[in-house]
Amino acid sequence: QKEVEQDPGPLSVPEGAIVSLNCTYSNSAFQYFMWYRQYSRKGPELLMYTYSSGNKEDGRFTAQVDKSSKYISLFIRDSQPSDSATYLCAFSMNRDDKIIFGKGTRLHILP
Amino acid sequence: DADVTQTPRNRITKTGKRIMLECSQTKGHDRMYWYRQDPGLGLRLIYYSFDVKDINKGEISDGYSVSRQAQAKFSLSLESAIPNQTALYFCATSDLRPGQNEQFFGPGTRLTVL
Numbered sequence: 001q002k003e004v005e006q007d008p009g010p011l012s013v014p015e016g017a018i019v020s021l022n023c024t025y026s027n028s029a030f031q032y033f034m035w036y037r038q039y040s041r042k043g044p045e046l047l048m049y050t051y052s053s054g055n056k057e058d059g060r061f062t063a064q065v066d067k068s069s070k071y072i073s074l075f076i077r078d079s080q081p082s083d084s085a086t087y088l089c090a091f092s093m094n095r096d097d098k099i100i101f102g103k104g105t106r107l108h109i110l111p
Numbered sequence: 112d113a114d115v116t117q118t119p120r121n122r123i124t125k126t127g128k129r130i131m132l133e134c135s136q137t138k139g140h141d142r143m144y145w146y147r148q149d150p151g152l153g154l155r156l157i158y159y160s161f162d163v164k165d166i167n168k169g170e171i172s173d174g175y176s177v178s179r180q181a182q183a184k185f186s187l188s189l190e191s192a193i194p195n196q197t198a199l200y201f202c203a204t205s206d207l208r209p210g211q212n213e214q215f216f217g218p219g220t221r222l223t224v225l
């Protein structure tokens with residue numbers, strides 16, 4: 001079983017739609033759950049960060065962690081063309097630990 | 112100005128050549144990382160350094176070496192480049208923050224080995 005699984009897409013949705021991006025993981029020791037966004041020809045940048053379980057909201061973005069199912073999600077409300085990017089889920093066991101990245105999902109928001 | 116810079120941004124080289132990729136940061140972070148990114152394989156850690164005297168192998172260190180010349184500089188070398196080292200290479204930095212484990216990435220170096 002792979003440590004992290006993420007559908008590579010591409011995922012194309014119309015502007016204004018709600019987007020749901022997901023990752024599953026197998027390592028129950030992960031405690032830090034992150035979403036990075038990577039625009040074309042750029043390095044990844046941290047978008048959302050959650051410690052342990054639960055939801056976290058930041059503007060149009062909501063990160064959700066379900067540790068019992070080993071499943072994390074990123075929701076984007078009122079999606080915009082500027083949200084078109086690759087979204088990588090990321091995990092670590094503690095603050096000192098290396099980050100394990102998913103392979104990324106390419107998202108296209110159609111005007 | 113960018114906090115994490117990488118040089119060169121693009122490089123084409125031939126099999127067997129020695130290549131050095133350089134990373135500099137002005138964030139004052141102690142921790143620096145080198146990743147490669149390949150389509151379908153995602154980001155994979157090559158080497159990392161938690162301070163100037165600390166160097167650690169990552170997931171895929173074979174064929175690579177690194178040097179941490181100063182807190183702000185971390186270079187990656189390919190002693191004898193081979194075509195399957197063609198990839199996008201990223202440098203990243205981090206620092207311990209309460210409740211976080213964020214890495215800051217440079218813009219990447221696109222390396223092609225012919």
